[in-house]
Amino acid sequence: MKGASTFASPSSLTVSPTVSTRPSPNKPGTLSSTPDASPEPTNLIPISLGTRTTGFSDSTGATASRFPNGNRPSGWAPKPRGTNSLPSCAKSSPPAEERIEKRVMAATFFIQRVQPGNPAFAAASWKDLSCDPVPERPENPLLSALSFTSGPENHYFILPIRNTAPDPKFPENQPFAVRLKPSQQMIAATRSTFVMAMTLVVVLTAGAHAQLIRYQAALRSLADGSATFRSVEALPAVGEAVAARAFAAGAYSRQFRIGTDARTVLSQNGEDGILVAIEQDRDTKNWETEWLLTVDCPAGNAVINDIAIRPDGGLVVGGTFFNVASLERSQQQPLVLNGNGQTSFLALARPTGEWLSAQSIRGMELRSLAIDDEGSIFVTGSGVLARRYDADFQEIWNIPEPADELSAEYIAVGNGRTQPFVYVQGTLGQGADDEDVFVLQLGKESGNQLWNIEISSGDTPTPGQERAGGIGVGPRGVVRAAVSSNGFDLAADDVLLKDTPTTPARHGHLLFLDPDEGRLRNDRLLGASTEQGGVMDTYNLDIDYAGNTYVAIGFTGSYSFKGVVQQGEEDAAVVVVDSLGIPMRFLDSNGNSDATGFDVAAAGRDLQLLVGRVQGTTDELFGARPVAPSVERKAYLAVLNPPEDQLSYLINLPDPDQEVSAVVQSINQLEGEVYRVIDNPDRGLRLISADLTTEQAGELAQAGISLDLDRELVPNGQVGDPTGGAPAGWALQTLNNAIGLGTGTYCYPETCRQTVLYLIDTGIDTSSGYFDGNPNLEISESIVVRATGDPLDPLAGYDPTIYEHGTEMLSMIAGPDYGAALGTPIKVVNYNIYPDGNTTTISALIEAVSRANTHKSLNHAYDPATFCIASSSNSPGSSPAGLESAIDYTLTNVYATVLVSAGNNSNDSAADYTPSDLGVSRKGVICVGATDPANDRVPNTRTDPDLWAPGLNVEAADIDGNLTTMTGTSASTALATGAALIYLSLNPVLTPADAETALDLSAQLVGGKRIVFVPDPLSPGAAQALNHMSYTSWAAWYDLDSDGIAPNGLDVDHDGDGWSDKEEYFFFGSDPISAGIPRTQNLKMVASSQSSASFEFSLSCLLYQNSTLSAPYRLRDGTTLSIQKSNDLQTWVNCTDEVQNLQKTGENGSSVIIRFDSVIDPLVKTRCFYQILVHP
Incomplete structure (x- = not known):
């Protein structure tokens, strides 16, 4: 302190500088004075501690034992919060018709371990656990989903009912007898189509990371005649009942047959269009022909150039015919198309194999089509840059092809409100030997051009030739464009590509373009030629739901991909690149025959199909699957699936x-x-x-x-029945009292120290606003832990239930209504290890733990934290060395307490599974088992945990913020994590081992089980359970001297900010190794009159409790607060019992503001000084 306030007279106030000295070095204190008419002393020695604001500056200087590199992050600043002076409890109202009522209870409770006979009290809050009865189901049976509210805070969710009414958006709108169920929720656009979310869910559960893909089947057209497949679309299997299917389209001459099916169709003249449905047998895994449809053209050739799937499952094809074409239908008149010479057409077929409608399209040669999520059709081709039709084939707008040397070849469309764009790709002739590629963006509503870029090379003396090779839109709206070029300096709008070849040859490139302005974001070479003269051309591409791009290519020569050389001799291949441009796989055919892959369909990450044509006198091998030789051109379809032994x-x-x-x-x-x-x-x-x-x-x-x-990991919680199965609120009540009848009340401490929750789980859905109801909760980050090929974004937009587990976990930890730690400031950092389905892997968990370690070291080095992991393996096995190393670092370097679930789906010991076995082998890793209301183990959950907690029908909030329940060891781990955060906030210096010991010693022993205990603030023994704080442990946490005294006998100020370490501990609760605000006056007069004066000082919120302000003035660590006065600065008298209105008046960061009044007798002229002391 640089000065103190003194007074010349009772009625006037002046401020004069004084010289400062300290009280006894082992008694932190503050000093001030009351008005005095006597002359100012020249040697006044007041000790005053300045107040702090909410944060502290960054610094370095952590000791080597905590930070080997000497680096440490900024000091902590507890989150501002409301008053903590009242109890926090939740009380149920037995009458069902009563509304939830918030009430204030004037109660105190122990929150700190103290010496016997040293009572310590602090704040608590209450919480109502009542549940009104679930409302009856509404009468309307056609609602897709219905949620409504009964009472002000009780929310119920009625499960979705499938809407079986026809959809008026599409023609022929009676529900198809299809293998794909109708849905209004679609995934992002691929090249020309999309797959429904109901299908996607099944795909997601198949695998949680990239996997080996190999050619598992190859079929070619049979019978007499030639054939080519030009386009393909596919649908994945759905559950056990619906098989995977593919639809291939193209043209044939004379006869066509494919697979083992004996059905053969005959062409009427030249070439006719062909559409084939092929289905995988669920038992044999063989692909068999399901049906054939043709476009017959008696006067010339007909061909189907492209196919796409509508939102309702209908198949739209487009192509050309000459003069007249007919589409035969069973037991109905054929559909007849009339044209003038070569004419384009659109046709709609049921996925069960029947033509429904067809229409001639004049003024263009249709080459490519795409469908959006509303069923609108977009086409491009010679004569038309882009044209839009509605689902009834009625034209909406038309953009003619410019008159210059431009040829439109591919079209793609975005889906949803965030992607209202159409993209066209084609070639632009610059001269006889110079062609460039263009990509342009149009507005979906009117076709207005938004941007246009050119992809070209300018090599001299001969410019490179570029060819368009397919376009698509990824889940985030980023455009993928495939291009082949023989140039070295390929550029997109003058921005050079980064991944470029060094050998003169023709190469394939994949470009990632920003949807806003067409800017080049990334690029990937699809193979680097290792010899001159190689030729690689791109023909089309598709994008799966995770953003991985599959490019159909043909190549001759030697090309290196991922360091592996691929040899080609007129071979076909699928090249796969993930959403970040990381090369994944190069899957080519082999043989002396001429094989070309014209199109690829990605039904999911575990199913792709390549189609095209093959011709030659020897077998063409797709993996180990041969395509028989033929002197005539034949259509083929090759299937890519994971090998069974991977x-x-x-x-x-x-x-x-x-x-x-x-x-x-x-x-x-x-x-x-x-x-x-x-x-x-x-x-x-x-x-x-x-x-x-x-x-x-x-x-x-x-x-x-x-x-x-x-090994695979799965979440350890299952959605329960919110209408029954266990008493409402029983789980939280059990945390207070696991023995005897429930009180309907859950009481929890209000704490002040910020904690950090690293929730390693699924993502968290915050869109409902439910978590906003807890002002102590801050959800700061959600980080996707992805493997190569995983989505960049979690897929909750396509399947919201993907966020279900993590959302419910957080609601039980700290969510409004259902959280165990509602009164504790918590910052949440979420690591989503389930980006692609309902399973994950141990390696994803290892990466998440490693990244969380780094995050805490950099951002929350001295903040108390927990890692919550409620996933486990279904197959026995100990944790691998990598996971052990990551967790060991968590425990010994970043000092976070780890909670893991014991696991479900077996009655085995948790010690035999990953990662719950670490609870046995490592102190600081707490394995949590699940109990029911009778304190018995929940059936089919694992045994031998470290601690138990409620785990049967535990109330939680679903992704919509409505009431649900969770059963399993995930639920018990969530409640135990909430309890651990309470203990750590009250005692932020507990090491992981100490935290486990504290929870273990305080646990409720019932039937041989140690059940997690959050003491009711009014219960005996609460202080013994919750108080684990002392100056010695605090100093050890920050690697300080345990007595805080320097060799010269003065108190140590480790960070040199003017406040001793003891002062920071007792009065500010601040970081002693990061310099804070420069020293200012702490004990200060804030009001005065002739008869009284009022003073304020700061006290650490970690040590403050209600009982601090009444005799015997105990702090949470067992020390005692006193206010002392002196007339001469020599003799001090304890006046704590004499001051008036001793009270808490506010909060300031990590401290609370304490105020007291002093009576002044204006007739007595004497000076008086005050100091604040803390006694052992």
């Missing part, structure tokens, strides 16, 4: 000298697929995750590489 592996590299890149390259050479690499030798964490066949894994093992299975 498994996911973890490869741990304990040798720091072993190169990760060398092992990755070995896996690439074996054609395995690496999907995750973590290389952090400083933390003892170096691993590779890869999908391998049995043969590939054997070869790596023979080379001395150790492999463990990267």
Whole structure:
């Protein structure tokens, strides 16, 4: 302090500088004075502690034991919060018709361990756990979903009912007898179509990361005649009842038959159009022809150039015919198309194999079509840049092709409100030997041009030739454009590509274009030629729901991809690149025949189909699947699926000298697929995750590489029945009291220290606004932990239930109405390890833990934190070395307490599964089991946890913020995590091992189970359970001297900000190793009159409790607060009992403001000084 306030007379106030000295160095204190008519002393020695605001500046200087590199982040600043002076409880109202009522209870409770006989009290709040009865189901049976509210806070959700009414948006709107159920929720556009969310859900559950894909089947057209497939679309399997299907379209001459089906169609003249449905048998896995449809053209040729699937499952095809064409229908008159010479057409077919309607399209040669989520059709081709039709084939707008040398070839359309755009790709002739590619964006509503870019090369002396090779729109709206070029300096609107070839040859490129202005965002070479003269052309592309792009190519020559050389001799291939441009796989055919892949369909990450034509005198091999030779051109369809013997592996590299890149390259050479690499030798964490066949894994093992299975993890919570199964609010009540009858009340402490929750789970859905009801809760980040090929964004927009588990977990930890830690400031950092379905892998968990470790070290080094992991393996096995290393770093370097669920789906010991086994082997990892209202283990949950918590029909909030319940060890882990955050906020210096000990010692022992305990503030023993704070433990947390006294006998000020370490502990609750606000006056007079004066001072919120302000004035750590006065600065008298109106008046960051009044006798002229002391 630089000065103190003194008074010349009772009625006037002046401020004079004084010289400062300190009280006893082992008694932190503050000093001030009351008005005095005597002369000012020249040697006044007041000690005053300045107040702080909400934050502290960054600094470095953590000790080597905590931060090896000497770096530490900014000091902590507890979140501003409301008053904590009243109890926090939740009380149920037994009468069902009563509304939830918030009430204030003037109650105190113990929140700090103290010496016997030293009572300590602080704040609490209450919470109502009542539930009104669930309303009856509405009468309307056609509502897709209905949610409504009964009472002001009780929300109920009625499960969706499928809408079976016809959709008036489409013609022929009676529901199709299709394999794909109608839905109004679609995923993002691919090249020309989209798949419904109901189908997507099934795809997601098939795998949670990239996997090996191989050619598993190959079919070609049979019978006498030639044929070519030009386009293909596909649908994945849906559950057990609906098989995967593909629809291939093109043209044939004379006769056409494919597969083992004996059905054969005959052309009427030249070439006719063909549409084939092929289905995979669920038992044999063989692909068989389901039906054939033709476009017959007796006077010339007909061909189907493109196909797309409508939102209702109908198939739209487009192509050309000459003069007249007919589309035959069973037991009905054929559909007849009339034209003038070569004419384009559109036709609609049921997915069960019947033509429904057809229409001639004049003024263009239709080459490509696309459909949006409303069923609108967009076409392009010679003569028309773009044209839009409604679902009834009625023209909406038309953009003619410009008169210059421009040829439109491909079209794609975005879906949803965020993607109201149409994209056209084609070639632009600059001269006889110079062609460029253009991509332009049109507005969907009117066709107005928004931007146009050129993709070209300017090599001299001969400019490169570019060819369009397909266009599509990814889930985020980013455009993919495939281009082939023989130039070296390929550029998009003068922005050079980054991934460029070095050998003179023709190459394929994939460009990622920004939808706002067409700016080049990324690019990927689809193979680098290793010899001059190679030829690679791109023909079309498709994009799956995760944003991975599949490009159909043809190539001749030698091309390197992922360091592996691919040899081609007029071969076809599918090249796959993930949404970040990371190369994934190159899947080519082999043989001396001429094979061309014209189109590829990506029904999902585990099903793609390549179609085109093949001709030659020897077999063409698609993987191990041969296509028989033919001197005539034949249509083929090749199916890409995961091999049955593939498994996911973890490869741990304990040798720091072993190169990760060398092992990755070995896996690439074996054609395995690496999907995750973590290389952090400083933390003892170096691993590779890869999908391998049995043969590939054997070869790596023979080379001395150790492999463990990267086992699947699943969430350990299941949605329960919100209408019954357990008493309302029983779980929270059990945290207060697991023995005897429930009181209908849950009481929880109001704490002040910010905590950090690292929720490693699914994503969290905050769109309902439900979590806004807890002002202590801050959801700061949600980070997707993705493997190669995983979506960049979580897929909740397509399937909201993907966020279900994480949302419900957080609602039970700290959500309004259902959270265990409602009164605790919590910052949430969410790591979503389920970006692509309902399963994840151990390697994803390892990466999430590693990233959370880094995040805490950089942002919350000294903040108390928990890692909550409510996922476990379904198959037995101990945690791999990589997970052990990551968790060990969490415990010993970043000091976060880890809570893991014991697991469901078996009655085995949790010690036999991952990651719950770490609860057995490591102190600071708490494994939580699940109990029912009778305190018995929930059936089919695992045994032998460290602690137990309620886990049967535990109330939670769903993704809409409505009441649901969760059953399983996920629910129990959520409640235990909430309890741990309470303990850590009250005692922020607990190490993970200490936190486990505190929870274990305070646990309620019932039937041999130690059940997590959050003391009712009014219950005996609350202080013993919750109080674990002392100056010694605080100093150890910050690596300070335990006595806080320097060799010169003065109190240590570690960060040099003018406040001693003890002052920061007792009065400010602040960070002692990060300099805060410069020292200012703490004890200060805030009001005065002739008869009284009022003073304020700060007190650490960590130590404050209601009982602090009444005798015996105990703080939470067992120390005692006193206010002392002196007339001469020599003799001090304890006047704590004499001051008036001692009260808390506010909060300031990590401290509370305490005020008291002093009576002044204006007739007595004497000076008086005050100081604030804390006694052991």
